[in-house]
Structure formats: structure tokens, C-alpha cells
Amino acid sequence: MIPRLMPKVTSKTNEPPRAVYPGSFDPVTNGHLDIIRRAAAHYPRLIVAVVANPNKKPLLTLQQRVDLLRDVCSGLRGIEVDCFDGLLVNYVRARGASLIIKGLRIVSDFEYEFSMALLNRHLPGGVDTMFLPASLEYAHISSSSVREVFSLGGDISEFVPPAVLRAMKRLQSSRAGSSKKSVKKSVGGKTV
């Protein structure tokens, strides 16, 4: 008999099974979007959960990252964009989900993600992780490389959805505006 890959619909609530795709999404890339699309094709309800990053200093605010994800996922069925802080397993359980989805791009991702998957399974209320390999055309894209290329004036239009590119450009010009002001202010210690 062929084992069923899709979990059964929860009998008590009749709700479709839910999986959580967590990340920083700073910013969401075409690689993330590819994982979202492919995971959603297998899971009827996918929660894309943006971590509030208490330990990192993200480029985009939590609200900006959530808004961009909502924008780029707006045409996809069964996707909910949410945010969380604290332990991922607690969030997954609180949302009635039963699986964590992660994308794997390169071999070095695996070492880290594998230990995170073991940890998330070992913690009380442990949750399993399912990995999706990145599509080849996206395997070189990461949020950190997008941020770096962009900050150095490179073209990121192939790496991110158009809405993200527009948001990054807006952010850049608002930062350029405010840094000009602060340079002006510091000339000779006087406000000029």
C-alpha cells in the first residue's frame, strides 16, 4: 500500500492541516516565493511566519516584511502571513500546525537546518521539519546576499519580486535623504 503523504484532516475540527514556513524574510526573495508556492501545492494551509528577530537588526521592520509577504503572496491560495516571537515550536503548536517547512539551498544550509530540525523536534511539544530543496535557478539567492548586492549598488531585480525591489529603493532613497540631512547638520558642529 502507498503511504499517504498528506496528513489527514483533523477529525475534531475538520480544519485542513497546517504547516508553518518560518523565516526572517529580510527581504522575501524569489527563492522564498518558490518554496512558498511549492509547499502550498502540497499543504492546503500554509502559514508564512515572520520572526520578530529580537537578536538581529533587520534592514526592514517587522511590519514592512509582513506587508511585503502579504503583497507577493496575494495571488496564492491557502497562504496566511503572520509574525511571531519566542520559540518556533510554541508558535507552531499555538497555531494548530503540525509541520515546519524549510528551504535548503546549498550543502552548508543543511548542517545548520538539520541541527535546528533536531532541536525543534526534541523540544517539548516538538514539531517535525520538512525540507524542500531550492529550485536550481534560485539556489544562489539569499536575503543577506540580496541586501549586500543592493547596498553596493548592484542589480537585484532578478532576485526579488518587483514589490520588494520598489520597497528597497524607497528605503534607500529615504535613508539617503536622512543621511544628507545629518551630514549637513554636522558641518562645523552647526546646523546648516
Ligand code: PNS
Ligand atoms: O530566515 P532565517 O533567519 O533563517 O529564519 C530563522 C528562524 C526564524 C527559522 C529561526 O531563527 C527561529 O526558528 N527562530 C525562533 C526562535 C527559536 O525557536 N529558536 C530555537 C530553534 S531554531
